[in-house]
Amino acid sequence: MIELRHISKTFPGVRALHDVTLAIQPGEVLGLVGENGAGKSTLIKILGGVYEAGSFTGDVAIEGKTQAFRSTLDARRAGIAIVHQELALVPAMSIAENLLLGREPAHFGLIDQAEIEARARALLAPVLGAEADALDFQAPVDELGVGIQQCLEIARALADRAKVVVLDEPTAALSEAESEKLFALIAERKAKGDAFVYISHRLEEIARLCDRVAVLRDGELVDVVAPTTDLVPLMTGAAVHDQKVQRQPGTSTVLRIQHLRVPHPTLPGKLVVDGLSFEVAPGEVVALAGAMGSGRTATLATLFGCAKAGYAGDVSVDGKAVALAHPRAAIAAGFAYVPEDRKAMGLVLGLSVADNLALSALGKLSKLGVVDGASVEHTALTRLREMSIKAPSLAAEVATLSGGNQQKIVIGKWLELAPRVLLLDEPTRGVDVGAKAEIYALVEELASRGHAVVLASSDLPEVVRLADRVIVLREGKPAGELAGADITPIQIMQLAVGTAVIAQEALREART
Amino acid sequence: MKLERSARAPLRAGDSSIWIMAGVLVLLWTLLAVLPQTRGIFLTQGNLATLLVQSAVLLVISVGMTMVILIRGIDLSVGAGVALTGTVAALIQLKCHGSAPLAIAAALAVGATLGAWHGWWAARGIPAFVVTLAGFKAYRGGALVLSGAKGLSPMSDDFSLLARTVPLVPTIIIIVVALAAGIALTLRDATSRRRFDLAPMTSREVALRIGAQVALAGVVAWVFAERGMPVQVLIAGTVALWGIFVTKRTRFGRHLYAIGGNPDAARLSGIDVKRVTIGAYAIVGVLTAIAGVMLAARVNGVTPGSQGNLLELDAVTAVVIGGTALAGGRGSVVGTVLGTLVFATLANGMNHLRIDSNLQLIFTGLVLLAAVQISRGKRS
Numbered sequence A: 001m002i003e004l005r006h007i008s009k010t011f012p013g014v015r016a017l018h019d020v021t022l023a024i025q026p027g028e029v030l031g032l033v034g035e036n037g038a039g040k041s042t043l044i045k046i047l048g049g050v051y052e053a054g055s056f057t058g059d060v061a062i063e064g065k066t067q068a069f070r071s072t073l074d075a076r077r078a079g080i081a082i083v084h085q086e087l088a089l090v091p092a093m094s095i096a097e098n099l100l101l102g103r104e105p106a107h108f109g110l111i112d113q114a115e116i117e118a119r120a121r122a123l124l125a126p127v128l129g130a131e132a133d134a135l136d137f138q139a140p141v142d143e144l145g146v147g148i149q150q151c152l153e154i155a156r157a158l159a160d161r162a163k164v165v166v167l168d169e170p171t172a173a174l175s176e177a178e179s180e181k182l183f184a185l186i187a188e189r190k191a192k193g194d195a196f197v198y199i200s201h202r203l204e205e206i207a208r209l210c211d212r213v214a215v216l217r218d219g220e221l222v223d224v225v226a227p228t229t230d231l232v233p234l235m236t237g238a239a240v241h242d243q244k245v246q247r248q249p250g251t252s253t254v255l256r257i258q259h260l261r262v263p264h265p266t267l268p269g270k271l272v273v274d275g276l277s278f279e280v281a282p283g284e285v286v287a288l289a290g291a292m293g294s295g296r297t298a299t300l301a302t303l304f305g306c307a308k309a310g311y312a313g314d315v316s317v318d319g320k321a322v323a324l325a326h327p328r329a330a331i332a333a334g335f336a337y338v339p340e341d342r343k344a345m346g347l348v349l350g351l352s353v354a355d356n357l358a359l360s361a362l363g364k365l366s367k368l369g370v371v372d373g374a375s376v377e378h379t380a381l382t383r384l385r386e387m388s389i390k391a392p393s394l395a396a397e398v399a400t401l402s403g404g405n406q407q408k409i410v411i412g413k414w415l416e417l418a419p420r421v422l423l424l425d426e427p428t429r430g431v432d433v434g435a436k437a438e439i440y441a442l443v444e445e446l447a448s449r450g451h452a453v454v455l456a457s458s459d460l461p462e463v464v465r466l467a468d469r470v471i472v473l474r475e476g477k478p479a480g481e482l483a484g485a486d487i488t489p490i491q492i493m494q495l496a497v498g499t500a501v502i503a504q505e506a507l508r509e510a511r512t
Numbered sequence B: 001m002k003l004e005r006s007a008r009a010p011l012r013a014g015d016s017s018i019w020i021m022a023g024v025l026v027l028l029w030t031l032l033a034v035l036p037q038t039r040g041i042f043l044t045q046g047n048l049a050t051l052l053v054q055s056a057v058l059l060v061i062s063v064g065m066t067m068v069i070l071i072r073g074i075d076l077s078v079g080a081g082v083a084l085t086g087t088v089a090a091l092i093q094l095k096c097h098g099s100a101p102l103a104i105a106a107a108l109a110v111g112a113t114l115g116a117w118h119g120w121w122a123a124r125g126i127p128a129f130v131v132t133l134a135g136f137k138a139y140r141g142g143a144l145v146l147s148g149a150k151g152l153s154p155m156s157d158d159f160s161l162l163a164r165t166v167p168l169v170p171t172i173i174i175i176v177v178a179l180a181a182g183i184a185l186t187l188r189d190a191t192s193r194r195r196f197d198l199a200p201m202t203s204r205e206v207a208l209r210i211g212a213q214v215a216l217a218g219v220v221a222w223v224f225a226e227r228g229m230p231v232q233v234l235i236a237g238t239v240a241l242w243g244i245f246v247t248k249r250t251r252f253g254r255h256l257y258a259i260g261g262n263p264d265a266a267r268l269s270g271i272d273v274k275r276v277t278i279g280a281y282a283i284v285g286v287l288t289a290i291a292g293v294m295l296a297a298r299v300n301g302v303t304p305g306s307q308g309n310l311l312e313l314d315a316v317t318a319v320v321i322g323g324t325a326l327a328g329g330r331g332s333v334v335g336t337v338l339g340t341l342v343f344a345t346l347a348n349g350m351n352h353l354r355i356d357s358n359l360q361l362i363f364t365g366l367v368l369l370a371a372v373q374i375s376r377g378k379r380s
Helices: A040-047 A072-077 A095-099 A113-128 A146-159 A176-191 A203-209 A231-236 A296-303 A327-332 A342-346 A353-361 A373-386 A403-412 A433-448 A460-466 A489-497 A500-511 B002-007 B013-034 B045-070 B078-094 B100-123 B128-147 B157-163 B168-195 B203-223 B231-249 B251-261 B263-268 B273-298 B311-321 B333-352 B357-379
Strands: A002-011 A014-024 A029-033 A057-062 A065-067 A080-083 A164-168 A195-199 A212-217 A220-225 A255-263 A271-280 A285-290 A312-317 A335-338 A421-425 A452-456 A469-474 A477-483
Touching: A002 A040, A014 A040, A014 A057, A029 A040, A029 A203, A040 A080, A040 A164, A040 A195, A072 A080, A080 A146, A095 A113, A095 A146, A113 A146, A113 A176, A113 B168, A146 A164, A146 A176, A176 A195, A176 A203, A195 A203, A203 A231, A212 A231, A220 A231, A231 A489, A255 A296, A271 A296, A271 A452, A271 A469, A271 A477, A285 A296, A285 A433, A285 A460, A285 A489, A296 A335, A296 A421, A296 A452, A327 A335, A335 A403, A342 A403, A353 A373, A353 A403, A403 A433, A421 A433, A433 A452, A433 A460, A452 A460, A460 A489, A469 A489, A477 A489, B013 B333, B013 B357, B045 B078, B045 B203, B045 B231, B045 B251, B045 B273, B045 B311, B045 B333, B078 B100, B078 B128, B078 B273, B078 B311, B100 B128, B100 B157, B100 B273, B157 B231, B157 B273, B168 B203, B168 B231, B231 B251, B231 B273, B231 B333, B251 B263, B251 B273, B263 B273, B311 B333, B311 B357, B333 B357
Parallel strands: A014 A220, A029 A195, A029 A212, A080 A164, A164 A195, A285 A452, A285 A469, A335 A421, A421 A452
Antiparallel strands: A002 A014, A002 A057, A057 A065, A212 A220, A255 A271, A255 A312, A469 A477
């Protein structure tokens, strides 16, 4: 039996997990569900030794003995294998080498390619069946489809004969046939007494595979329930309808998107956005919701000219067709972008508050290429006052500011350019409650000034609070649209996980 | 389609740039042989032997440089390291009257220590560029301080053996032994596939590999059939074969590719990234010392202020021409050997063509860009 006892972990400014206690029994499949950011990944990273002992409080115990994992290797030796959602393969190395990476059979450091291939074939056969025989095991893995790559990961985890195998969204990249093989394999291993932790957004898979389901919300374990339970209300919690501001969006159209299709940056033939069309009026907030990887971020990045592999479809701003080849073109067309990772993409952390606030508007704030210091200072001061950004001075490095104030700067740096469309990706990720409310008020203020706003967010209460309309995406395709009173966390979640019809009927029955 | 590829497995996609590079080399040599300006000198035994001797030091360094570039690193200190290790060896000979083995051992110890030192910093996340840039400055300074900024020469007679030539009979024996080892390894590859019940290597492929080895041995034997093989070439050849073996066939070597290809995946797979990193830089350090000793022997002394100048950049050039990606994870020592030969052939050939040495620099730069473009094009 593997136990997690009273696990708590905080990141600077964020409580990721709080007092989670959970046991995994031999021979069971334990489902783990929750919204994005509920703490699922953090929990399995603790279980798998990615966060080493001492960086969290509480214990991981195996058969009653407390473990102190210092690395992923320790966890693997103790019998915990993890299939991560992001593929951890080495692209240029062969299938055989990847399957035995880190555990190559070697004699005095010398490896035998034939032995590696033989062992690799033995590992992959149960996962892929006859398909494995046809594979060229010496081919580099980047020539393979993502589904087969995922199967390699699974085979690698199963190779250890682990006590517990953690599968993080294993079917996200698998075809139906491949998924079925995986399910059969899980059942077979389960019968032999192996335990699994199964993480998925696909609730029908959870219902089918799992013996028990643990639900996480905001870093806390809400409950461990039977898989037949209606999980969505447990995952989203009580709907938080804080004072929603009623706006009167204009009747004209600022942004019009028709049949947007965006190819996957590295996998040929796969689309991250597939056939998305919508319009945004002045003063309107349209939210894109959906699970991670559903195409929210990809849509915003494409609109800002960041799509690596280009895009197809028509985009127009104020009735004028625009080509979004690169961010400069997008800015010229009237877009402003607040990316999801502000430290990596939104700010120059080592520069001052004033420099960051002036960054997007330097062209406007300079003459003949010489930056006008006074204009920069004036602009920055204006932003500081109107957005109530708390900074010790204009010269302070933005790295020293709190998350909320940093986020205001990422938004504020665009305002000098008076953009037509604001693209906001996770605008309140990692900011405290007070700053969150201020940023909501700011977005509402900007909308009421006539900016069109496209919001991408995994924070459902945030979507409910801000959005006039919600477009729910599932695997790149629009799964449905909600407006007005229909915008509730439960409705969004149901569209996002694809159990809408059944769940809605159940809800209706419950009401009558 | 996959099955078809499987049938001829060892001719890997990654190897195709090597065939291109080998083709470029053959083309260059043919061109230089037939162009009237070279007056038929280029493809003579004497000229090819000279070409190989002149590229020996660079080759030794480049083999090590390949390993650190494979893990997304670089070593800019090798030129200065050649001066410092050469100075150490020369001082032991001139000031302490030490024997050649002692002088060489001391140089190797210094090289290994400095390399491990670079690796230690790089493994802690300090950019290798900066760590070894510090070495680039410091070791040149160290060589000047130790020598009192004076040239050191001549090396003693036993040390100068490293600049001599192996007599003809041992030369032939060495070549035959190397060829036998290569054939044995090929046959072992073929049989070990059978041992694990895998699709066997085709006899065509076994024949192709052995044929290539025999041809290579034949060319080498012909080049040195007149006067025997220079010791410098023997050392460089041994280092190159060792480098190919280590990167292709040892666990350490495969870990280099894994770390360069995806460091997170390597770490999550339980590879000791720090240890491999330190190991790779230590290898470069030792090879730098070997190169330092070789150069000191060849020029019969050490000029601490200029010995090995720009070697680091020449080595990076050779490695990159040979198809190894500066971004790490892709490339090979075989490619580096070919890259070094192309680099040396250009220099030698342009001299025969009486191209002005300043123009040669421009031309070499263009070749570097073209080579990178070719290997990029192959990948996408």
